[in-house]
Amino acid sequence: MSKNITVIGGGAIGLCSAFYLQKEGFDVTVIERGDITDGTSFGNAGYVSPSHFTPLASPGVIAQGLRWMLSSTSPFYIKPRLNIDLIKWMLAFWGKANKKTVEQNIPQLNNILHLSRQLTSEIKNELGNHFRMAEVGCFMLYKSPETEKHEIELAEQAKRLGIETKVLNGRQVQDMEPEVEVITKGGVLYPIDCHLHPGDLMQTLKSHLIAKGAKLQLNTEVTGFEKNGDQVKSVITDKGKFDCDELVIAAGSWMPMVAKKLGIYILMQAGKGYSITYKNVGKNLHHPAILVDKRVAMTPMGNDLRMGGTMEISGINKNILLKRARAIYDGANSYYPKLGLDFPSADKIWNGLRPLTPDGLPYIGRHSKYNNLILAGGHAMLGLSLAAATGKLVEEIACNKPTSIDIAAFNAERYN
Ligand SMILES: Cc1cc2nc3c(=O)[nH]c(=O)nc-3n(C[C@H](O)[C@H](O)[C@H](O)COP(=O)(O)OP(=O)(O)OC[C@H]3O[C@@H](n4cnc5c(N)ncnc54)[C@H](O)[C@@H]3O)c2cc1C
Structure with a gap:
């Protein structure tokens, strides 16, 4: 038996x-x-991405997070609450956001990301590609010189881990996106990444x-x-x-x-994120892209286009802060100004809870x-x-x- x-x-x-x-x-x-x-x-950005080898708790995230917390449209937000589990989690998170811990954890994440990337392709081969999996890589796009510097450093680190990267200027990125206008200083392409329709x-x-x-x-x-x-x-x-x-x-x-x-x-907090999906867009992206300055993820899924982002640690609930969803939409339009897509009504905005360890x-x-x-x-x-x-x-x-x-x-x- x-x-x-x-x-x-x-x-x-x-x-x-x-x-x-x-x-x-x-x-x-x-x-x-x-x-x-x-x-x-279901409503996530659909990335299967070995490029994401850096954990959220990394040096600089605390200072940036504190700055962002002052803005209601920022990509990262912790709702202050007198909750013992949140306090324990935050203390552990701060304790882990240092160079030594990150350097210890990167190889662990890298190993499991690579194993999973390979197995995801095997699942596609075994079950058939019924989920719009496309193996065309993923862009990290940037506008500011500071973000460019940071992304190029990450690309160097990726190379040391054996991950292929291509650093491109704005014109080269545009050449790879023939259907939509892209306003970017440049980007790093991670060819190993793939994306699919998670639902x-x-x-x-x-x-x-x-x-x-x-x-x-x-x-x-x-x-x-x-x-x-x-x-x-x-x-x-x-x-x-x-x-x-x-x-x-x-x-x-x-x-x-x-x-x-x-x-x-179990020490864990929920990190809420939003996404907006447009069905059958006339002209679509050919590559998914993280708009790094805005922390927005763009994913073409066949004829559909999804944009998502924000990290809101506000407990377990389904509440939507429209301002944050609007910031995703505005971020997307600042990189792709001619998408011609309207901001949807609140009932069309999806949200989900990421299970966050410190x-x-x-x-x-x-x-x-x-x-x-x-x-x-x-x-x-x-x-x-x-x-x-x-x-x-x-x-x-x-x-x-x-x-x-x-x-x-x-x-x-x-x-x-
Ligand atoms: C905006 C956004 C974008 C994202 N983009 C990406 C991405 O591009 N790539 C990526 O890798 N990840 C992404 N993620 C993260 C990813 O979606 C999550 O890490 C993942 O979905 C978590 O899967 P899970 O199975 O652990 O949890 P869940 O999908 O939440 O599944 C847990 C299930 O347990 C059930 N459950 C809970 N309690 C009980 C109970 N008592 N009895 C019965 N059932 C119960 C729930 O109903 C739920 O269905 C994104 C997340 C968000 C919010």
């Missing part, structure tokens, strides 16, 4: 974990509060899992657990009880709440409190980029195999 495994959370991390576990012969049940049609893993990827994984016999227990909320010593015996939900031999918690920004029901403390590394691995519990979350701005590798690692951990890469740095107990 095959071993049964329950995955809590049907986001990119949960579904990729289910994908690899199912392939290895596990009897997989995914328990998801929603119906896997929306959420953080279509989620739909593809969901259909594949159902076809292969995985059980997707939708519209079902996990409310507690039954334990027996160091074993989690079953997951209690509003739709009944599910016994499990192995359990994976992949609940995104809600991981702390779910883990708390098992007496486990040091920018995810939590992946077993937890010492239970012998059948695996945690997989905290992927911040990289959940799509790292979903395939995380799923593969979860499967290797569940099978007690050696893991494809060293995962010691992803230990979920590193803040205990």
